[in-house]
Amino acid sequence: MLVIGAGGHALEILDVLLQDNYPHPIYFYDDITPSLTSFRGFPVVKNETMLKEIYPANFFFVLGIGNPIHRKNMYEKFKSLGGDLSSVISNKSVHSSQLINKEFDLMNLCYLGPETNIGKGTLINTGAQIHHEVEIGEFTEISPRALLLGKVKVGNLCSLGGNCTILPKIRIGNNVIVGAGTVVTSDVPDNKLIVGVPGKIIKSL
Structure with a gap:
């Protein structure tokens, strides 16, 4: 799973994934903070080249950002890169x-x-x-x-x-x-x- 963003809301997404025992590797994507290579112990993907190395074919992603316009823009970007939008549905709701x-x-x-x-x-x-x-x-x-x-x-x-x-x-x-x-x-x-x-x-x- 690729979480788009590595900030506050991404942390809440991670919390839901972990409490639901998500069984697959988790990566985060951040191409605006050069020094950020790890987020709460999980690797951070820095660019499209690195993304293709990890996911040579299709992949699932979730939107770890809250702003509506940014959510739409990131959806369109990662959809164009071969990703499929996934939902995070908390079992505590x-x-x-x-x-x-x-x-x-x-x-x-x-x-x-x-x-x-x-x-x-x-x-x-x-x-x-x-x-x-x-x-x-x-x-x-x-x-x-x-x-x-x-x-x-x-x-x-x-x-x-x-x-x-x-x-x-x-x-x-x-x-x-x-x-x-x-x-x-x-x-x-x-x-x-x-x-x-x-x-x-x-x-x-």
Whole structure:
């Protein structure tokens, strides 16, 4: 398994892999810190040449970074290099057997309700609660302890801050940032920053 990134979120990915007794070798990829050759005792791949030496054919990778745009860019880069995106699903989280899609990352102590549909490359971070029939687009970041109530819809490349609450049936567009602790009580169009209780749009992105 190749973990893209060797920073804070990559450490949480490693924790989930180890607690689930992942049986295969684990590598990290970092091409921006020349001195970093090992991450918590695991080897760090520094460039594409080294990658091809380790994985001459296809390989699996996970996204060890949180930022939605970086997640999408790294997905496209490593997909083009012959990689296949893998999911990290913590066994310390609770999720319905009725999940529609499983191409996302689910960290520790989360809840995913029935008939939730989570887009490719999305991150559901520690302690988040995603309730029934919620739909989330691709490469979106759901921060720790965010709460999405029933039938919420969230677009692509969004970032929902820690401890935010999205009330039932709210629609959030693409490329939206919801500030930490915000309570979203009405629909949010594309490319907006919303903060506060109740949430107010304060900026176009």
